[in-house]
Amino acid sequence: MTLAETLRARLQERRERNLYRQLKTLAAAPSPRAVVDGRELLTFSSNDYLGLATHPEVIAAQREGASLGAGATASHLVNGHLEIHARLQEKIAEVTGREAALVFSSGYMANIGTICALVGRGDNIISDRLNHASLIDGARLCGAASLRFAHSDLGGMERQLQRAAQNGGNTLVAVDGVYSMDGDLAPLAEMAGLCRRYNAWLMVDEAHGFGAMGSSDLPLAGSVAAAGLDQDAVPVMMGTLGKAAGNAGAFVAGSRELIDYLVQFARPYVYTTGMPPAVAAGCLAAIDVMLREPERRELLKCNIAFFRTRAGALKLPLMESASAIQPLLLGCEKKVMAVAAELQRLGFLVGAIRPPTVPAGTARLRITLTANHTQAQIEALLAALDASLRAFGASAVPV
Incomplete structure (x- = not known):
């Protein structure tokens, strides 16, 4: 045809x-x-979720941010990393309780870039069957052995961790914190315990949790904070800025070594024009409103x-x-x-x-x-x- x-x-x-x-x-x-x-x-x-896409302070901040340029003009590593991006990353690290953060143009790019940078051939990636498409595609593209378990099935997850241990190599477990089509929360505390037991790395997608839920000391830090988990328990946290923050873009937060590593190896970050400065300014304003209100x-x-x-x-x-x-x-x-x-x-x-x-x-x-x-x-x-x-x-x- x-x-x-x-x-x-x-x-x-x-x-x-x-x-x-x-x-x-x-x-x-x-x-x-x-x-x-x-x-x-x-x-x-x-x-x-918090009604910030039409908040006058967020819109005003974006308009002011546009005075820095309509676009970032290049990738972050060439000359597209502006002071406003650095300020946004520092603020995200602060409100998520992480050492550092890195902004991406979208959650899809953040998930694919992070997964493909962390694991590849000879490694394992373990995923919930109801993960977001970006996590599924990251698992397909990275080249690692892809192992899946039934939705929030801790027994199934442990069996896959045992298979991964037999395979050898590093193991990344990737799950949604809040599932975008079911709305339920992953049993993160139990998952973190299993990852510790089997020496696996836990990555949580907080697209629908960031800003909408958290803990008393980290009210914006999503389901990870609500479950009482710190950076050691969840070394890789992804969040989007287009949902509760009412804006656009995404981030990965974790240790300084993780962020430095992603700057070197996350291809969607390395080879994409930087986030427009207006968007970064709007995201900063949105986070300020979330904290203040x-x-x-x-x-x-x-x-x-x-x-x-x-x-x-x-x-x-x-x-x-x-x-x-x-x-x-x-x-x-x-x-x-x-x-x-x-x-x-x-x-x-x-x-x-x-x-x-x-x-x-x-x-x-x-x-x-x-x-x-x-x-x-x-x-x-x-x-x-x-x-x-x-x-x-x-x-x-x-x-």
């Missing part, structure tokens, strides 16, 4: 399987209302508890999650698309998640809550969900 014929056939197959994805165009970042494809909707699909995290916690209580009363098919990610498991791709479309007709934007993002048979609505949502807005969503699920029940669209 020609290229055009091949593309058309594969796209048609996606449509027939209810897996075809379409872009939605927003006029501006949701706050949490947004104009989507020309219509105002109340959004429950944003990862802007802990009530944003408290509002988010209250909204999560309120949503789960009311959803439970309505007997909605809610999965177990203590995070801002609240999935409703529907199973059938057709049903998920029908319910999401009905919600949009009623004025709500909710993510419809289907394979291959999630395993076959686990299609779901992915509801994300933010500190900017009001309880009245959450009540309105729940009423619309209840009505939509009744309208497209099992008799109409089989699960």
